[in-house]
Amino acid sequence: MTRVLLVDDDLELTAMLSQYLLREGFEVQAVHDGQAGVREATHGDYDIVVLDVMMPRLSGMEALRRIRASKQVPVLMLTARGDNVDRIVGLDMGADDYVPKPCTPGELVARIRAILRRTQRREEPADARGLAQLQSGQLVLVPGSRSATWQGQPLALTGTEFNLLEVLVRHAGELVSKEDISQQAFGQPLARFDRRIDVHISSIRQKLGARLDGQPWIQSVRGKGYQLLEE
Template sequence: MIKVLLVDDDVDLTAMLVEYLAQENFEGHAVHNGEDGVAAALGGGYAIVVLDVMMPRLSGIETLRRIRQSSRVPVLMLTARGDNIDRITGLDLGADDYVPKPCSPGELVARLRAILRRTEPQPTPAASASAAATVKAGPLLLCPGSRTATLEGRTLDLTGTEFNLLEVLARGAGHLISKQELSQRAFGRPLSPFDRRIDVHVSSIRQKLGTRGDGRSWIQTVRGMGYQLVTD
């Protein structure tokens, strides 16, 4: 069973979610404060973390910040409905996605499965198959099998969601890719109005790529339309 860590101070909610997750082939464990959440996320062997933003003492945002200092474990944030500041901050710190509260257990499970599908390494039957699956765009090299990426020989420290987005851009290097297409191919769902998750993730990827020799960003924005990875 897939191990899921729930970090939320709502004891009744997490107890209900643990029961529901068990029916969906997930092994859920709950902790109820940020300090315990950090310790469990870093040492518990969990496949994914569900993290509530609104917690006393140590907030979900600070908990995520501490997790991301040492781990790339996928994180799904639970945010207050309509609170765009927390959502953007969470994504900027490396959250893979968010779900507004209250949400149904079914929606939560669907999001968990979607994140795990796009962040888990995909095994290949042989080394030759793995080599053939690499994506090269100028000095950028991505290996989807191992979910590793290098730029000019430098290893990039990407979250699973960032890797997915960069892979889509690399496969279409030199061509404009709309935000809607990025969302469909990287997240597996359409981009809703006023959703800024693409912009926040791309901003983080830009920082990790650094600038080209001419001072430009590797990822160019076409305002109102989308993004393009440049390699020449």
Template sequence: MIRVLLVDDDQELTAMLSEYLEREGFETSAVHTGEEGEIEALSGLYSIVVLDVMLPRLSGIEVLRRIRARSQVPVVLLTARGDNIDRITGLELGADDYVPKPSSPGELVARLRAIMRRVQPGDRHTCEVIRSGPLVLWPGKRQAQWQGRELGVTSTEFSLLEELARSAGQVVSKQDLSLNALGCPLTRYDRRIDVHISSIRQKLGPRPDTKAWIQSVRGLGYLLIAE
């Protein structure tokens, strides 16, 4: 059973979402303040967190910052429609995805399922190891190692790294990255891929020649240097 934590001060909305999610096979709990959201998200009891950005007192962005300081539990942000600043800030802080408000419960369910499919891969990946230069990935365990040390990445960052590592030395289009790593088609003006890749680059650091390990190929996509 996938356990979902809803963090939103709109109690009518959380009641409606809880009812819908439970009909779809999820187990849900809801809290209505940022302080409660932080405590529950860090409890280890939940598979994924749905976090509203516009919370009173302690904002959703600050809650996300505190969660990411101690946990890689998947987080989906609820953001105001058209509010690109909060969306980009959230992705930079390690959110796995966002859903605009208002949106259909069906869209939220689709995003949750896409993330959980990535977090809980099939048995065929259990013993698989992917190596590309100093990068080693264990898809079955969702673990990453960089230059011999554990690499702390979110579930979405891991999925992007996996797609790039499987095609190391070759360009992977943004559309393919979006479909295979995010579970949804790329839409116009969608910056999710770019923001996640930027975060991964910072974690990998520069190459000895000062260039990035993940190269942008204008108009085509991204390439992970294989060496």
């Protein structure tokens, strides 16, 4: 059974969402402040964390930062409707997605299932060493274990970052449209004004660093998409 950690100080909302999630076949643990959320997320065995931005004792952003420092569990942020700053900052800090509040239980469940589908381990044909690899120059991805190395060193990626980078590695040297990236990485069409791809790509660029010529390894073509440069 999929285990969901729900972190929100709105007791009425968490009770309603918990009941709905239980009816949908999820196992739910609810806590009501950021400190308790960090403690549960880092020490418990959860498949996904649903984390509100505005909470007492410890904000959702700080809770996200602390969770990301020790775990790569998928995180879905609950943000105030219309607050693009919170959404962009949350994605930049490693959140996998966000849902504006107030949200319906059905919308939340749909987002949770979408995140779990794209972050779960994918079965790949085994190679001689037991795990298939995708490689572009010194960048190596192993989809079966969802691990990555860059220039011979482990590369820490969130689940969403791994999915995005996997799409680009599979099309290394080619320009991939944002629409295609959204379909392949998120399993859904690109929404108008959705900046998730841009924010996550920016984070990946920082982790890869610059080329010898000072250019990023992932090039953008305005209004078109992104391209992972080959060696």
